[in-house]
Amino acid sequence: MNLKNLGLGLLAALLLASCRNDDDGILPGSTVPPRDLDEVALENDADIREFLQTHFYNYEEFDNPPAGFDYQIRIDTLAGDNADKTPLIEQMQTEIIQITPEQVGVDQDLGNVAHTLYYLSVRDGVGVSPTIGDSVLVRYQGSYLDGRSFDANPNFQWQELPFFLRGYQEAMKHFSSGTLGSLVVNPDGTSEIDDRGVGLLILPSGLGYFSDTSTGIIAYSPLIFRVDLGLVVEDTDSDGDGIPNIMEDLNNNGYLYDDNTDEAQELQAFTAILRPNFLDTDDDSDGRPTREEIEIDAQGNITFPDSDGDGTPDYLDRDS
Template identity: 55%
Template sequence: MKEKGVLLFIAALFILAACNNDDSTNGVEVVPPRPLAEVEAENNAEIKEFLNTHYYNYEEFENPPADFNFKIVLDTIAGETQDKIPLSEQVSTMTIPVSSATFNLEDDVVVDHTLYYFEAREGTGGSPTIADSTLVKYEGQLLSGDVFDSNVTYTWQYLPFFLRGYGAGISNFKVGTEVISNPDGTAEITGSGIGMMFLPSGLAYYNNPPLSGGISLYDVLVFQVNTGLFEEATDYDNDGIPSIMEDLNNNGILSDDNTDQSIELSSGFGFLPNHLDRDDDQDGTLTRDEIVIDNEGNITFPDSDGDGTPDYLDADS
């Protein structure tokens, strides 16, 4: 019996070693993530190729027919459409640096990503920031044209909760100006903006796409948006400081600004970045009570101990 037990133990060790040397889990191969720079170059080439070979129905937007639904329609430039203006001549771009740490990659690099966008109809209002709540209709699709998500009615979106490239893209569009109520009980927004943006995967899901919806690893995403209204200087946590001002490092990512992270983790309060935290330094005094807001809405930040850190971010003040 002892000899048999020893043999079984040795066999178990061999099996364990084999499992540890196998790049699979439960029969599913574990593929290490690709380098960020490599994927960015590939995505950018895909987008450029698409923009050079496709156009949108810009003529309908310039001279809308009576029954026009103001929806952007993409098509290939070929044959009878050979003389159409390609998207590549109509898009604008913005460059966004992306750290490999965003996707927990081992290499420590920052790679510039290009977001492409265009306005088919410019809104008559202002533009939201990346930290504002915005009223949006949208449709998301792949470069193949396959739709993975859509919302045909306006919905409020707090942009920091969405893909980085999506929020950045929305901030380039203007919104409408007025809500009109129709006799049938519906409502519409006059002068809303309509546009489209092309997101490389580094500004989207990269190697961690949702389980449903048809998005694959490193897919480029295309969003058509109709921007209705936005809440200017959105203060999501109602602490008196607009969310955009809680992006302390000005990198366009609000989730990595968490002044009291170490205190939260040690005390078990969970992880609350400043734009979601009503007590940014976790000192027991609400942020709203450690700042001063005058009658015109201007904010000042007292520093009672003169150490260069304002009270609302200084647990020792």
């Protein structure tokens, strides 16, 4: 299973009117309407908070690393000899992220639904923190709240964060990376980054796969990720138009797929998935590439000419 949440996958979620719920025993091939986003958000948060109140991680090893410690997060229950450990609920940090039903493929008449993302940087790296638009070199483990693993990559791999789960990309900006100077490639082809950051994140299904089971993930499941953040490529430009992804978040909502300034209004709901600005080399569809409608100086600074002085820069203005 690949945790990548590509635009095509999101498109499928928007276009399909229903999907099966393996967790509720729906047979393969059967269809049921997606559940209400607000209802699932409340249930997921209650389940996550119960988990955080009854579990802890190996914080003592991170505070005082023993010889040969691998800096891997291990989670266990607060019971027996571990009953006096500090529960995760007292250590995790939170961020509220607003999600619309449309973003998860739900036809529901309500506005934004608040979702709580839980995250914890258990080890700070010495490098930088990514934005939601950047590329990162990471390795990760994914599991359900009951401990079952659904995905893992023991080796570092590159990810462009805009193509990944909303909660995953949002949490990554709270972690810091290692540095290229500490990168070691082992004889077997694996690699290690000694000064990497290490983080834990738990996201409700509205920030994950929600009702989509095409990846093998159980519908409406909160997810846990343990992440080693190795390196960051800042100002990633996925479409190569000269504008970093993060600068193409025109409404500043942390979601790059609803920023689409193509003129064909009747197609925006469709092209917002296939060709949002960060994946569009001609952001206003005027036939002139975006790269030709902006100016970049020798230091990499970008300016946005407005030829007709109407307040809209040329690269977003079909009439300029």
